[in-house]
Amino acid sequence: MDGKVDGMRSKGDTGRAGERLAAKYLLDAGYVLLDTNWRCDRGEIDIVAQHGSILVFCEVKTRSSNAFGEPIEAVTAQKSGRLRLLAVYWLARQTRNWLEMRFDVIGVLWRPGQTAQIRHVEGAF
Numbered sequence: 089m090d091g092k093v094d095g096m097r098s099k100g101d102t103g104r105a106g107e108r109l110a111a112k113y114l115l116d117a118g119y120v121l122l123d124t125n126w127r128c129d130r131g132e133i134d135i136v137a138q139h140g141s142i143l144v145f146c147e148v149k150t151r152s153s154n155a156f157g158e159p160i161e162a163v164t165a166q167k168s169g170r171l172r173l174l175a176v177y178w179l180a181r182q183t184r185n186w187l188e189m190r191f192d193v194i195g196v197l198w199r200p201g202q203t204a205q206i207r208h209v210e211g212a213f
Contacts (some may be wrong), residue, residue: 106150106196106204107134113194113206119144126178133174135194143186145175147212150196159195160209168213 111124114137122143123136135146147167149159156162171191179186193212198204 102152102198103148103150106198107148109150109196109198109204109206110146110148110194111135113208114146117208123178126174128174128177130177131170131174133171133178136178141188143189144192144210145171145178145189146192146194147171148194148196150198152198152200154197158207159197160193160207160212163193163212 107124111121114135115121117139119137119139121135121137123133126133126136133145134148135144137144137146147163149162151159151162168191175189175191190211191213193209195207195209196204197207
């Protein structure tokens with residue numbers, strides 16, 4: 089995937105494509121992906137990664153325009169609270185103990201016919 093979108097995509101397709109771009113971006117930045125699209129009965133975590141010794145829970149928001157604000161602005165207090173709860177569920181299923189964790193947001197702005205723009209906010213909440 090070259091990060092360029094042609095034509096129209098459905099909202100779900102755009103979101104999934106944005107998550108793949110975000111995962112590649114993190115891999116290129118030296119992160120190790122531990123889980124993608126991890127699901128339980130309470131919801132989904134887009135990306136769980138390791139950056140050095142830090143466990144990172146990452147929410148990805150993809151938009152095709154800024155008409156309703158930057159993609160990262162779509163992560164509300166309610167969404168961040170749910171991600172924290174989901175992180176507890178994810179951690180409960182792990183055998184490794186983590187000393188450091190953080191919550192990141194990656195915004196992907198992907199306009200038709202253009203290369204995607206990625207904005208990564210470490211420790212967003």
